[in-house]
Amino acid sequence: MATIHPTAIVDPAAELHESVTVGAYSLIGPHVRIGAGTTVGPHCVIEGHTTIGQDNRIFQFNSIGAIPQDISHGGEPTQLVIGDRNTIREFCTFNTGTLKEEGITRVGSDNWIMAYVHIAHDVRLGSHTILANNATLAGHVHVGDWAVIGGLSGIHQFVHIGAHSMIGFQGHVAQDVPPFMTVEGNPLAARAINLTGLRRRGFSAARISAIKQMHKLLYRSGLTLEQAIDAMNALPTDAPAEAETATPVQGARIEAVVAGSVASDVALMTEFLAQAKRGIVR
Template structure:
């Protein structure tokens, strides 16, 4: 039996025939769920929510509820979840707001542990890991392969770069550049995520270039403008395979809105 008899599914909801729904779960009228997704018991999925294929939702999660924003007035904003994500117990993912892009997004292949909160208008990429109780305020952006430690929390409008790693119980009020590891309160940078880069196939030459770029930003005494210029100069001198990582770091610095943890 794919749909437990105690589950309440609105007739307007669109579920693939292979979706499984556990006991006492509730699915609202504006929900779409793709093939092979498994909804555990006591899960509530509401709002204008679209969920892709092959996801697993554990018990007691609240998905697609109205944003925790006093300005929200019932606008038909959305939540979009990609494919092959694992969402553990008691996670809360809210829909977006009309004051931003109007949609909260979670990409593909993410591992979201218990009590993770994605507030309105957050944009989370692919292959991320959120440990227990990692919390994002509204409008936060998280790049691919980023790791958020347990009980870490992020101020609204912050950006976490791709491959960054945020330590346990860290509170962030500024942006985290790609590849950087940081922790503490106040947060401080502690090098680059070397082990993670090795696991993802980065070569020694690429890691060396990233480490040097980190030193330009954090260890050279350069101002932010000088560091960006130095990174651009590096792009012309390193091997072609190292250029994309340096461009990623420089463009992140150019587009930071709250300044970086430095």
């Protein structure tokens, strides 16, 4: 049996792995499923059709799985799906999806989500991301793996945030942020590539050099978006692919080595740009 504090209320229909821990005064609804090793702190409400994976750590005072803050929502049984090994700090709000998309809000795995973060309906949050305090993701926002969103930042609905990008403190993000870029300021502007993040993930000198070239083509060469994409696709990509045991950049503090190649990085960037719907941060 799961370890449930006597003051917590867990609906008999909820499915909790026997290793789950639920803190004092928390409330868990009938359509909730929680995987092995996950801990739920005190004073949390987990409701709706919510599925939570393994080894998550959910701190106190969180609202997980409430209905969307969307006036078109008519009470449909939409979902929230959360992966494994996420840290969710205090006072976060995660909502279920709407039928405007697939009806599911998705949170990946290994994310570090700080206090007062809001994840709205139909958001797709990747894995290994960091969302600092008071980051707010509006409906239908997509965030790629390894992205970092600074504190007090607001992400406009339907915006896409590329993998390995970084948004500075108090960013007002109303356009798409390409992969690998650092954006900050008011108005928001692309400043450089996320060099520190790439080095910490073990990107080789060859991959970083190619990403710098893509940044130059996109922001420093006076090309149209279509011309920049064509020029990126013409970059040399014959460097060998790197496994997760690749030799990291010399002197870098390594957090994880992310497998890939120059070819895969170029493909990630060009595919993102080709699908951008709100324009990109300039």
